[in-house]
Amino acid sequence: MDITTQSIDGGFAEPVFNAQVVFRAIMDAIARPGTVQNLPQLARPPAPLSATAGAVALALCDNDTPVWLDPRLQAEASVKAWVGFHTGAPLANTPADAHFALIANPKEMAALDGFAQGTQEYPDRSTTLILLVDDLASGPSLLLEGPGIEKTSMIAPPGMPRHFVEQWKQNNQRFPRGVDIILAAPGSLACLPRTTRIKTMEA
Amino acid sequence: MNAQSTDIATYNFAYLDEQTKRMIRRAILKGIAIPGYQVPFASREMPMPYGWGTGGVQVTASIIGPDDVLKVIDQGADDTTNAVSIRAFFKKVAKVDVTTETARATIIQTRHRIPEQPLTASQVLVFQVPIPEPLRFLEPRETETRKMHALEEYGLMHVKLYEDIAKHGRIATTYAYPVKVEGRYVMDPSPTPKFDNPKMHRSPALQLFGAGREKRIYAVPPFTDVVSLDFEDHPFEVQTFDQPCALCGAENVYLDEVILDDHGGHMFVCSDTDHCEKRQADGQHGHLAPETHSASGKMEPVE
Numbered sequence: 294m295d296i297t298t299q300s301i302d303g304g305f306a307e308p309v310f311n312a313q314v315v316f317r318a319i320m321d322a323i324a325r326p327g328t329v330q331n332l333p334q335l336a337r338p339p340a341p342l343s344a345t346a347g348a349v350a351l352a353l354c355d356n357d358t359p360v361w362l363d364p365r366l367q368a369e370a371s372v373k374a375w376v377g378f379h380t381g382a383p384l385a386n387t388p389a390d391a392h393f394a395l396i397a398n399p400k401e402m403a404a405l406d407g408f409a410q411g412t413q414e415y416p417d418r419s420t421t422l423i424l425l426v427d428d429l430a431s432g433p434s435l436l437l438e439g440p441g442i443e444k445t446s447m448i449a450p451p452g453m454p455r456h457f458v459e460q461w462k463q464n465n466q467r468f469p470r471g472v473d474i475i476l477a478a479p480g481s482l483a484c485l486p487r488t489t490r491i492k493t494m495e496a
Numbered sequence: 497m498n499a500q501s502t503d504i505a506t507y508n509f510a511y512l513d514e515q516t517k518r519m520i521r522r523a524i525l526k527g528i529a530i531p532g533y534q535v536p537f538a539s540r541e542m543p544m545p546y547g548w549g550t551g552g553v554q555v556t557a558s559i560i561g562p563d564d565v566l567k568v569i570d571q572g573a574d575d576t577t578n579a580v581s582i583r584a585f586f587k588k589v590a591k592v593d594v595t596t597e598t599a600r601a602t603i604i605q606t607r608h609r610i611p612e613q614p615l616t617a618s619q620v621l622v623f624q625v626p627i628p629e630p631l632r633f634l635e636p637r638e639t640e641t642r643k644m645h646a647l648e649e650y651g652l653m654h655v656k657l658y659e660d661i662a663k664h665g666r667i668a669t670t671y672a673y674p675v676k677v678e679g680r681y682v683m684d685p686s687p688t689p690k691f692d693n694p695k696m697h698r699s700p701a702l703q704l705f706g707a708g709r710e711k712r713i714y715a716v717p718p719f720t721d722v723v724s725l726d727f728e729d730h731p732f733e734v735q736t737f738d739q740p741c742a743l744c745g746a747e748n749v750y751l752d753e754v755i756l757d758d759h760g761g762h763m764f765v766c767s768d769t770d771h772c773e774k775r776q777a778d779g780q781h782g783h784l785a786p787e788t789h790s791a792s793g794k795m796e797p798v799e
């Protein structure tokens with residue numbers, strides 16, 4: 294399949310209703326950090342962009358939201374073309390310019406503080422990171438607490454960024470500034486908003 | 497998708513265009529991530545005047561899906577003009593199921609009350625907000641209030657409340673009583689009676705706030721601390737009523753005074769009409785309950 298076909302195919306079959314379903318899953322996930330929200334396969338982007346991450350991009354991104362692609366995604370012309378064609382979002386020149394960042398290789402990703410953090414007066418002007426993960430259960434356990442969590446919740450995404458727990462603690466300390474994370478797994482997603490604290494982490 | 501939902505799509509499901517919904521959805525997610533912080537958004541013209549809950553309507557329109565069940569209340573009642581119009585609007589533009597029953601609703605849009613029945617984790621409460629800025633009456637300039645929030649400079653707010661105490665012997669504010677969210681942002685809980693403030697504290701339901709004219713969206717995630725501002729020597733207290741609801745006998749609920757005649761006759765009844773009707777249907781009666789009331793006599797609001 295050539296790049297043109299790949300970039301035109303694979304969008305939402307029912308744009309209005311699919312976007313609503315994906316948004317509600319994200320809203321529920323960010324309102325209840327650590328909960329796993331199931332999502333049917335609604336988008337078929339070219340690899341290595343995943344169906345879930347692609348659906349999140351389709352639901353939230355448009356020409357008002359510069360998107361940053363990590364090097365693994367940038368290397369695929371078909372991914373760039375697909376995101377551009379289906380969302381209209383311009384590519385951000387640097388992580389700090391991005392409203393959204395799609396990260397196919399979280400392990401090697403740039404430091405969290407390299408993305409837009411928002412300002413003290415406009416903390417909403419920050420990057421939302423969409424991390425592609427293999428699942429939400431096979432990695433080191435993250436015990437979570439904070440708004441949206443009654444007592445504690447648990448999530449265990451594999452292949453997270455290096456020194457993630459330490460980086461996340463610093464992200465917490467920047468509140469109300471800071472980044473928010475959407476973890477996009479096959480068939481499901483979960484969120485870590487900037488308010489979520491990671492209590493402990495198993496080895 | 498079935499044929500019916502395809503029909504809806506052809507005339508703009510939930511009224512707003514998709515780009516507007518995306519913009520509002522992004523604002524909602526930021527609001528949830530920064531509890532109590534007012535996220536600016538580009539409010540759209542709605543087919544109803546400001547003051548009719550255009551902010552709440554835009555939030556509801558951006559989150560609602562075909563499977564949702566919507567309840568709309570105005571001052572606790574499902575059958576006022578404002579509530580009826582908004583419910584009819586969504587029935588028309590989103591073809592969603594509507595209800596007056598708090599327990600059945602997945603989305604509850606409200607002006608000035610929180611239902612008496614405790615909300616659940618599967619519900620979203622959407623508030624219509626006229627003035628989202630709790631510091632506005634202290635400082636009219638947006639640039640200044642934004643700075644005060646940025647610096648967590650809330651001393652003036654405490655001074656104002658303390659002036660109340662000096663003047664009235666208590667904090668006189670009974671509506672839109674300011675709260676602090678998760679120990680950080682001072683937030684206007686919308687013009688709900690302060691009676692409802694404790695219901696916001698660690699509620700299992702997600703709470704979203706939309707101010708149309710002022711173009712702000714903010715949020716309180718579930719299980720989030722919402723504390724009414726007060727002083728050690730003058731702790732926050734909710735309104736209390738010295739009599740139960742005249743119709744259903746409920747205590748510890750918010751009551752409205754209803755004038756019965758022009759000779760000063762009046763009674764106090766539940767402001768939450770669904771709660772009151774449910775209790776009467778369950779056989780609970782206040783001292784002025786109509787004797788003929790039957791369990792099946794629940795009035796449906798006119799759409």
Ligand SMILES: [Zn+2]
Pocket residue numbers: 741742743744745746765766771772773775
């Ligand atoms: Zn009653």
